[in-house]
Amino acid sequence: MATTEDYMNSTDEYNYDYEDEMCNKTSVMQFGAIFTPVFFSFVVIFSLFGNILVIVILAKYENLRCITNAFILNLAVSDLFFTAGLPFWAYYHMYGWTLGEVACKTINFVFYTGFYSSGILLILMTAHRYMAVMRPLSDIVSATGLSSVVASVIIWAFSILVASPAFVFTVQEENHCTYKSSFWTLWGIYQQNVLFVVSSVVFTFCYSQIICRLLLRSSTQKRKSRTLKLIFTLMVVFFVGWAPYNIVMFLQSFSYFPQEAASGETLKAACDSSKLLDYALYISRFFAFSHCCLNPVFYVFVGVKYKNHLKKLLKSWGRNNNSIGNRHSRLTIISLTSGEDVST
Numbered sequence: 001m002a003t004t005e006d007y008m009n010s011t012d013e014y015n016y017d018y019e020d021e022m023c024n025k026t027s028v029m030q031f032g033a034i035f036t037p038v039f040f041s042f043v044v045i046f047s048l049f050g051n052i053l054v055i056v057i058l059a060k061y062e063n064l065r066c067i068t069n070a071f072i073l074n075l076a077v078s079d080l081f082f083t084a085g086l087p088f089w090a091y092y093h094m095y096g097w098t099l100g101e102v103a104c105k106t107i108n109f110v111f112y113t114g115f116y117s118s119g120i121l122l123i124l125m126t127a128h129r130y131m132a133v134m135r136p137l138s139d140i141v142s143a144t145g146l147s148s149v150v151a152s153v154i155i156w157a158f159s160i161l162v163a164s165p166a167f168v169f170t171v172q173e174e175n176h177c178t179y180k181s182s183f184w185t186l187w188g189i190y191q192q193n194v195l196f197v198v199s200s201v202v203f204t205f206c207y208s209q210i211i212c213r214l215l216l217r218s219s220t221q222k223r224k225s226r227t228l229k230l231i232f233t234l235m236v237v238f239f240v241g242w243a244p245y246n247i248v249m250f251l252q253s254f255s256y257f258p259q260e261a262a263s264g265e266t267l268k269a270a271c272d273s274s275k276l277l278d279y280a281l282y283i284s285r286f287f288a289f290s291h292c293c294l295n296p297v298f299y300v301f302v303g304v305k306y307k308n309h310l311k312k313l314l315k316s317w318g319r320n321n322n323s324i325g326n327r328h329s330r331l332t333i334i335s336l337t338s339g340e341d342v343s344t
Contacts, residue, residue: 023271028278037090039286043293047083050296051076053310057300061309070148071128072300074155075121079292081114086289096175104177109167117159118292119195123202124155125299130206133213162191182256189253196246203238207231234298241291244284252277 054076062069088099088107097104131138169184170177179185211231214224255274300306 023267023274025275025278028275031279032093032282035282035286036093040086040090040289043289044083044086046293047079050293051079051083053313054296054300057306057309057313060313065148067148067151068128070152071121071125074152075118075125075295075299078114078117078121078159079295081110082118082292084114085111092177097172097177098175101172104172105167105170108170108177109163112163112166113156113159116162116195117155118295119199120155120159122295123199124151126202126206130210133210186253186256189249193246193250196242199242200239203235207235230298230302237291237294237298241287244280245288248277248281248284252281 055073058064058069058073058076064070064073085107088103091099099107165179165184165187169180171180179188211228214227217224252274301310
């Protein structure tokens with residue numbers, strides 16, 4: 001879960017007066033300018049590698065008409081959309097926004113389309129797992145063909161609709177890429193908070209029910225233990241990643257409401273509190289944004305089937321490399337015995 005102003009304003013996301021005499025945030029800016037690009041670089045690299053690998057495996061080995069595979073494919077694509085915005089936000093933290101208003105609108109729109117679609121897909125995938133365990137004979141569990149296409153279209157259409165304010169109401173002001181007014185900023189923040197709350201309710205309900213059902217089943221202890229560990233890990237990663245981040249966003253949103261006149265001591269206290277929230281936002285955002293590179297691990301490659309697909313893919317790449325190497329060796333031997341100078 002993220003908020004527009006998060007990535008769009010380098011440090012004091014909710015106040016553009018970075019060098020204000022009453023509240024100098026130079027140290028906060030320096031912290032963000034150093035650590036954010038470094039961290040985003042790692043996230044982008046691992047996200048591109050993991051999600052592209054998922055897409056290749058699905059296209060090569062799986063039936064994409066199956067709704068489970070359709071969800072996984074769409075999740076990988078949405079994570080790539082989300083990832084596509086991170087290099088621009090890293091640049092923004094270092095140099096401010098110098099790419100123009102069209103780029104400001106477009107990158108925000110693409111970024112948030114990926115963000116919202118990812119959140120919605122995780123909710124639907126959790127609900128689908130719930131149905132698979134609680135009602136395995138349901139038509140929803142085994143849906144294929146048109147159902148998966150319709151579900152994908154609805155997910156992306158809704159995500160585009162929810163992300164559209166980021167395209168319509170963002171502007172470039174000096175070296176900032178931001179919303180036109182505080183109303184739309186607050187809209188974006190609370191929209192994110194609502195998505196987090198809904199996701200939390202769905203995650204908690206579905207996985208608690210699945211855990212209860214697993215504990216009552218007579219399946220092998222090893223398999224049961226592995227499944228319970230996975231569910232526990234998913235829950236911990238979700239809440240550790242998103243809960244602190246959404247709490248900080250919610251607290252920072254209060255600065256957008258009209259403020260009453262205050263004394264110097266009150267302003268200083270408010271400044272100190274604002275700085276702490278800025279640091280907290282940076283740190284919690286590092287965890288939250290990791291979701292785009294963790295999703296392939298927790299939602300795809302933990303499965304035995306996909307592990308086997310990955311092994312087959314790596315073996316096929318290894319055979320191809322060996323065949324190229326053998327061909328190169330044969331050509332080299334032929335060229336040497338024939339007295340020709342062949343470099344390929």
